[in-house]
Amino acid sequence: MWDYTDKVKEYFFDPKNAGVLEEANAVGEVGAISCGDALKLMLAVDPETEVITAAKFQTFGCGSAIASSSALTEIIIGKTLEDALKISNQDIADFLGGLPPEKMHCSVMGYEALQAAVANYRGEEWQDDHEEGELVCKCFGVDAGMIERAVRANKLTTPEQVTFYTKAGGGCLTCFDKLEEVLASTNAAMVTEGLIMAEEAYRLGSVDPRQLKTKAKPGAAKPKTDIDQVMAKRPPTASAMPPASAVAAAPSLASTGRLTTVQKIRLIEEGLEEVRPFLKKDGGDCELIDVDGSNVYVKLSGACTGCQMASVTINGVQERLIAKLGMPLRIVPVS
Known part of the structure; x- marks a missing residue:
C-alpha cells in the first residue's frame, strides 16, 4: 500500500490558499463534478511584471486532488507567467514528495488548470472542453488532446499509465480502442522526435482491455483509497460520520x-x-x-x-x- 508523504497529508488536512480570490484576473477551470474531479484556479497577476502575486483554488475531488491543487498555488506564487508555464504535473507531485501512480491524474488536473488560467489572462481560448468527435472517455470527459499532452509530458507508454494520469479508461472501457489509437500514434510521433526509444512505444493490440478490469474476489477486503488511509489518522477536529x-x-x-x-x-x-x-x-x-x-x-x-x-x-x-x-x-x- 502506498505510504502517503507527510506533505500530502499536510496539504490535504490544512490546504494552503483554499477559497475564492476576489482580486483574481486569471481563472482556469478544468474537470467536472459529474466526472468526479473539478478544479478552479484563480490568480492575481501584476499587469506590469506578469508576476503571480496571489493564487487560490476551489476543488472537488479526493485528498490527492486537494493536496495537488494546494501545492500548485504554493509553487506558482511569486513566479512570472512564463516561469509558471514551465511547471509540469511531475513538479507538483515532486513538491508533495510523490503521489501514487493511480493518483497522478490529480497533478495533471493542476497542470491543465494553470494552462487554462494563463490562457484566460491573455485572452486566449483554452480548449478543456472537447470539440465534437474528439471526446475519448465519456465516463470522465477526457478528450484526445488531454491524453496526448499527458503522454508527451510524462512519456507514457501503456494504457494503464494513461488511465492513472488522465482517468480515461477507468470506467466502462468502451473508449479503449480510441485510447489505444491516441497512445500509439502519439508514441510513434515521439519515437520520430527522439523522445522515446522505438521498443518503448505502444503498439495497437499489445494489451487485452479485459486485463485492466480486475474483479475483486468474493469476501476480499476493499483496497483502501488515499482518503480512507489519511482519514484514519485525521486529527479529531471534526465529528466523523458512522462507518458504512x-x-x-x-x-x-x-x-x-x-x-x-x-x-x-x-x-x-x-x-x-x-x-x-x-x-x-x-x-x-x-x-x-x-x-x-x-x-x-x-x-x-x-x-x-x-x-x-x-x-x-x-x-x-x-x-x-x-x-x-x-x-x-x-x-x-x-x-
Missing part, C-alpha cells in the same frame, strides 16, 4: 434491484437522515434535492458550503447510501 457498516442494511428488495422510484427515494431520504446529525455537529447539513436514475442531487449548507473537505463529505454520504440501497449511486452537489 453501521448504516442499516438495505431490505432484500433493494439487494435484488427491484426498487420502485418511490421506494428508492424513501431509502435515500432515510440514509440522509442517518448522517445529517453528524454533519450538523460540525455546523453543516445535507438536503435531498432530486433523484434522477443513479444520480442523487443534494444541497450542502452551513459549514459544508465551500469547505475544502466537502468532497470527503460527499464521498462519505455516497458510500453510506450505496450500502443502504445495495446499488451504485452518484452523489451530485448542487447550489
